[in-house]
Amino acid sequence: MSPSRSLRSPLTWGLAAVVVLGLVAGGVVLQRQRTSDAADRAARTAIDRLASAIAKGDVSGVQLTGVDGATAQKSFQTAIAGLSTATAQTRVGTVRRTGEHATATIAVRRTLPGGTTWAYDLPVTVDEQDGGAWAVPGDARLVHPDLAPGERLRVTREQPRRAEILGGDGKAIVALGDVVDVGIQPKRVSGSVATLVGKVADIVGVDPKPLATRVAKADPNAFVDVITLRRSDYDEVRAKLHPLPGVVFRERQQPLAPTKTFARALLGTVGPVTAEIVSDGKGRYRAGDVAGLSGLQREYDEQLAGTAGVSVEALPAQGDEPARQLFAKDTVPGTPLRLTLDERVQKAADAALTQLRDSSDQPSALVAVDVKTGAVLAVANSPASGMDRALLGKYAPGSTFKVVTTLSLLQQGLKPTDTVACPPTATVEGRTFKNYESEQLGPVPFRTDFAKSCNTAFVGLSKRLGPDDLQRAAASLGIGATWKLGTDAFSGSVPSNDSAVDRAAAAFGQGRTEVSPLALAVATASVARGAYVPPTLVVDGTTQSEPAALPKPPIRTLQALMRDVVTGGTGTALRSVPGGPVHAKTGTAEFGSETPPRTRAWITGWQGDIAFAVLVEEGKSGGTVAGPVAARFLTLLAQG
Numbered sequence: 178m179s180p181s182r183s184l185r186s187p188l189t190w191g192l193a194a195v196v197v198l199g200l201v202a203g204g205v206v207l208q209r210q211r212t213s214d215a216a217d218r219a220a221r222t223a224i225d226r227l228a229s230a231i232a233k234g235d236v237s238g239v240q241l242t243g244v245d246g247a248t249a250q251k252s253f254q255t256a257i258a259g260l261s262t263a264t265a266q267t268r269v270g271t272v273r274r275t276g277e278h279a280t281a282t283i284a285v286r287r288t289l290p291g292g293t294t295w296a297y298d299l300p301v302t303v304d305e306q307d308g309g310a311w312a313v314p315g316d317a318r319l320v321h322p323d324l325a326p327g328e329r330l331r332v333t334r335e336q337p338r339r340a341e342i343l344g345g346d347g348k349a350i351v352a353l354g355d356v357v358d359v360g361i362q363p364k365r366v367s368g369s370v371a372t373l374v375g376k377v378a379d380i381v382g383v384d385p386k387p388l389a390t391r392v393a394k395a396d397p398n399a400f401v402d403v404i405t406l407r408r409s410d411y412d413e414v415r416a417k418l419h420p421l422p423g424v425v426f427r428e429r430q431q432p433l434a435p436t437k438t439f440a441r442a443l444l445g446t447v448g449p450v451t452a453e454i455v456s457d458g459k460g461r462y463r464a465g466d467v468a469g470l471s472g473l474q475r476e477y478d479e480q481l482a483g484t485a486g487v488s489v490e491a492l493p494a495q496g497d498e499p500a501r502q503l504f505a506k507d508t509v510p511g512t513p514l515r516l517t518l519d520e521r522v523q524k525a526a527d528a529a530l531t532q533l534r535d536s537s538d539q540p541s542a543l544v545a546v547d548v549k550t551g552a553v554l555a556v557a558n559s560p561a562s563g564m565d566r567a568l569l570g571k572y573a574p575g576s577t578f579k580v581v582t583t584l585s586l587l588q589q590g591l592k593p594t595d596t597v598a599c600p601p602t603a604t605v606e607g608r609t610f611k612n613y614e615s616e617q618l619g620p621v622p623f624r625t626d627f628a629k630s631c632n633t634a635f636v637g638l639s640k641r642l643g644p645d646d647l648q649r650a651a652a653s654l655g656i657g658a659t660w661k662l663g664t665d666a667f668s669g670s671v672p673s674n675d676s677a678v679d680r681a682a683a684a685f686g687q688g689r690t691e692v693s694p695l696a697l698a699v700a701t702a703s704v705a706r707g708a709y710v711p712p713t714l715v716v717d718g719t720t721q722s723e724p725a726a727l728p729k730p731p732i733r734t735l736q737a738l739m740r741d742v743v744t745g746g747t748g749t750a751l752r753s754v755p756g757g758p759v760h761a762k763t764g765t766a767e768f769g770s771e772t773p774p775r776t777r778a779w780i781t782g783w784q785g786d787i788a789f790a791v792l793v794e795e796g797k798s799g800g801t802v803a804g805p806v807a808a809r810f811l812t813l814l815a816q817g
Contacts, residue, residue, distance in 0.1 A: 216305065220279035221272045223303045223311035227319075228283045231299075234263030236319055242304065244315040256320045259331045259492075261290040261463060270298075277305040285321075290334050291485045292460040295504050297321060323503055327494030330503075336466060337483040339432055340511030342444065342473070344518050345552060345716075351444060351474075354433035355408035357426055358449070359418065361388075364397035366423030373423050377403055380417050400425060405448055407433060431467060432474070432481075438527045438561035440518060443568065443664075445472020472565070473514065473715075476664060483511035515716040517552035519545075522787065525813035526557035529806050533559065533793065540794045542567035543810060544698040548786045551702065551710035551721070553662075553695070568666040571691045572792060575766030575799065576630045577779045578686030580704060581671075583627060583738065585650035586638055587731035593624040593738060597638060599631035605681045610636045613765055613798060627738045628746030630763060632685045639684040644673045647683050647690075653727060654700035655709045656692060663715020669696035686766060694790045701781045702788035704739070705760065707732050736760060739782065748780060750804030755815035759784045761807070763799030778802035784811055 223240070230236045236253045237246035257263055266286040273280050283299045299322055303311045318324060342351035359381060366373055370392055378385035381404045388403060395401045406414070418424050431447045434440065450458075450466045461479075462468055469478035486508035490500040526543040533541055544567045545555035556567045564570070583591075599618035602611045612632045618625060626634035648671045651657055656669035669692040674680040682688030692700075695712065703709040708724035739760035742748040748761040761782025767774040778796030780803040782789060789807060796802030 217272070217274055217279075219309065220274050220303055220305070220311050221269075223313070224269055224272055224279070224281045224283070224301060227301060227303075227313055228267040228269045231283065231285065231319060232265050232267040234265070239319075240310065240312040241317070242306075242312045242315045249319075252326070253319055256324060256329045259329060260287060261332065261460075262288060279303050279311070288460055289332055289487045289489070290460075290463045291466075291487060293485075293487045293506050295487075295489060297504075321491075321503060323501070324491050325494075328491045331490045331492050331500065333488045333490065334463070335486040335508055337485065337508035337510045339447065339467075340481045340483065340513045341432070342481070343513050343515040344520050345516065345554070346519070347515070348520075349513075350439070350516070350518060350520055350523075351432045351434050353430045355428070356405050356431050356433070357408060357411040357428050358400075358405050359403045359411070360400040360425050360427065361392050361403060361423050362398065362400060362425045363392055363395055363423070365425065366392075368422075370423075373421060376421060377418065377424060380414050381406070400427070402449060405431070407437070410437075429467075435520060435524065436527065438531065438557075440523050440527070440556050441472070441561040442558040442563060442565040443472055443556040445474035445476075446470045446562075447474050471562075473516075473664060477514050481511045481514055484509035517547075517554065517713050517716060518556070519554040521817070522554040522814065523557065525810050526555035527561070528813055529791075529810035530557050530559040532809055533806050539796060540566060541806070542570065542694045542792045543806065544568075544694045544790050545810075546695075546698045546702040546712060546788045548702045548705045548783055548788050551699070551712045553712050553714040554787065556695070556714075566792070566794075567694045568662075568664070570693050570792070571667055571670075572693070572777055572794075573688075573690060573766040573768060574686040574692045574697060575764030575777065575779055576632070576685055577697055577762050577764030577781050577790075577799070578690060578692075579627065579630065579635060579684075579764075580700065580735065580739070580762050580781075581647060581651045581654060581656065582635055582638075582642075582684045584654070584704075584727075584731060584735055585646045586641060587734055588650070588728060589641060589646075591623060591638070591641075593622060593627075593734060595623050596620050597623045597626050597634045599626050599629075599634045601633070603633040603636040603681075605636060605639075606676070606678050608678050608681075610681060610685075624738060624741060628741040630742075630747045635684040636681045639681040640677070642674075642680050642684065644675050644680070647671055647680070648673055651690075651700070653709060653725070654703040655711065656696050656700050658709075658711065660711050661719070662712060663717060666695055666712075666714075667691075667693040668699075669693065686764060694792045697779070697781045698788050698790035701762075701783055701790060703727065704732060704735055705783040705788055743782070747798075747800040748782070748804055750800060750808045751780075751782065751811065754784070754808050754811040756811060757785050759811065761804075763804060765798045780804050780807050782807065784814075787814070 227239055230239045237250035241249050268284045270282040280302050285299050287295045289295050306312050341349040344350040374385050374389040392401050448470050450462045450468045455462045469475035487506045489504040490502050492500050522545050530541050541559045543557040558567050598620045601615045601617040602609050651671040657671050658668050660668050672689050674683050683690050699712050708726045710724045711722050742761050743751045743759050747763040751759040751761055764779035766777040769775045778793040779799045780791050791803040791806045793802050
C-alpha cells in the first residue's frame with residue numbers, strides 16, 4: 178500500500194458522519210419550515226377571501242365545509258336583507274394557525290340608514306382539508322358573532338323631534354303642527370285614473386299632468402304624494418276628498434310657520450324626502466324620512482333635524498321568540514335656528530303683497546330692515562313659494578338709485594337749492610335719454626328734480642361724476658358689499674363707468690347697475706341711520722361690525738330730500754299713512770327690448786326704525802304701483 182493512500186482514522190470518519198447527519202437534519206427542518214410557511218399563507222389567503230366576500234355581500238364563492246355556495250349565499254342574503262346595503266368594509270387581523278386549524282378576527286364596518294356606522298369584530302376559523310385547501314366550517318357565523326343560524330337582522334330608525342326656527346325675540350316662528358298628507362294609492366282606484374287625478378287636482382289646487390304620470394308609473398301599493406295640507410286646510414276639503422276611491426291620507430306633524438305665506442320662499446318647507454335628496458345625501462337620508470325640502474329648512478337641515486337614532490335587532494327564526502338588540506345609537510335632537518325676523522313685521526309684509534296679488538299677477542317682493550341694527554325684519558315674496566327674489570333677485574334699481582347718485586353729488590358740493598334743468602330729453606354722445614312720460618320741469622331747484630324724479634336732470638349732473646364715484650357712494654351704503662347673512666343674498670353690483678353714456682345711464686339706475694330688494698333696503702336703512710351696518714338674518718352669536726359713519730351734512734340733506742318725495746313728489750301714496758313721517762324714493766326701471774320697454778316698479782324708504790324696499794317686477798311706475806303696496810304695509814304695521 179502506498180504511503181499517500183493510507184487509511185483515514187476513526188476520528189475522521191466520525192466527523193464526516195456528524196456533518197452528514199447535520200445536513201440531513203437541517204434539510205428536514207428547512208423543509209418543515211417551508212411547509213409551515215406555506216400553510217400559514219394558505220390559511221391567510223382563505224381568511225382574506227372570506228373577508229372580501231363578506232365586504233361584497235356575496236359568499237357564494239367561499240369554500241365551506243359541507244355547504245354549497247348557493248345555499249350559503251341564500252342564508253347570508255336573508256340575514257342581511259334588512260340592512261340598507263349588503264356591502265361592508267372589512268379588515269383581517271392577525272392570523273394564528275395551530276396545525277390544521279387557523280383563527281383570526283375580521284373587523285367589520287357597516288353603514289346603516291342615515292350614515293350611522295356599525296362596527297364589530299367577527300371571529301372566524303378555517304380548517305385545512307385533504308389536498309391542502311383551507312375551508313370555512315359550514316356552521317360558521319358569517320354576518321355577526323351573535324346572529325344564530327336562521328336569524329335575520331332588522332334595522333329600526335327613529336328621527337328626533339325637529340328643532341324650531343326662532344324669531345328675533347327668541348320665540349318660535351316655525352314649530353310642529355298637525356298636517357295631513359293627501360295621496361293616491363293606485364290599487365284602490367276604481368275607474369279612470371285620469372278622472373280621479375283631475376278631481377283631486379281641482380280640489381287641492383295642483384297640476385294634474387305630472388301627478389297623473391307619477392300615479393301611472395307607481396307601484397300599485399305605493400302612496401303617491403299629492404299635497405301636504407295644514408290640518409285646518411284639510412278640514413275644509415275633507416268632505417270632497419274622502420268619497421273618492423283611491424285617495425288615501427296620512428296624519429303627522431311637521432314644522433309650520435304662523436301662516437302658509439309667512440316668509441315661505443326664505444324659510445322653505447319640510448316634507449318627505451325626494452329621490453334626489455336621498456341620492457345627494459351621502460347616506461344621511463332614506464325613503465320615508467322627513468327633511469327640509471327648500472329654503473333655510475333645506476340649507477340648515479342637519480342642524481334642525483339632528484341625527485336619527487338607529488338600532489339593529491336579531492329577529493328569531495321562530496316568530497314567537499323576542500328580538501334581541503345587537504346595536505343601538507340614540508337620537509341627537511336638532512338645534513334651533515334663530516333669525517332676526519319679526520313676526521308682526523313679516524305678517525304685514527306678506528299681507529301687503531297678498532293684496533297686490535289679488536289685483537295683479539306680477540311677482541313682487543318686500544323687505545324690511547331695522548334701521549338701528551341692520552337686522553332683517555321681513556322677507557316677503559309673491560308668489561310665496563319659488564324663487565326668493567327679495568334676497569336673490571338681480572334688478573336695475575331705476576330712480577331709487579338716485580339716492581346713491583345724490584349722495585355722491587352732495588359730497589361734491591351740490592346744494593338742494595342749485596338750479597338744475599329738467600328738459601324732456603337729454604342727449605349724451607348720441608344717445609338720447611328721456612323722462613317718465615316725457616315730463617319736463619324746466620330750470621328748477623335740484624330739490625324739485627329729486628322729489629319729482631327727473632331723469633334728464635341727473636343725466637346732466639352725471640358730467641360731474643368720475644368713473645368710480647357711484648361705485649364708492651353705493652359701497653358706503655352697503656351695495657356690492659360682502660355680507661355674512663347666513664344664507665345666499667345678492668348685495669348688488671355697481672361697475673365702474675368709464676364712458677359718459679354709462680355714467681348718464683347709471684346716474685338714474687339704468688345701465689349695468691343691479692340690486693336686490695334687500696340691497697336697496699340696506700342702503701335706505703344706512704341713509705336713515707347715517708351709517709352703514711351689514712345686515713343680519715341668521716343669528717350665529719358673532720359680534721356685529723361697528724357702524725361705518727357717513728358724512729353728516731350730505732346725509733342730513735339727503736334725508737330731507739327723501740321726505741320731500743313723500744310730501745310733494747312721486748311718493749305721495751305714503752303721505753297719509755298712520756304713524757310717524759315717511760321718507761322715500763320711487764323708481765321705475767326699464768327692461769327688455771320691446772318698444773316701449775316694460776318697466777319694473779320700485780319704492781324704498783323708512784318710517785321710524787323700519788326701512789323697506791318694495792319691488793313689483795312689472796308695473797307702470799314706482800309711485801302708482803309699488804307705492805300703494807308700501808302704504809298698505811305701513812298701515813298694517815300701525816294697526817298692530
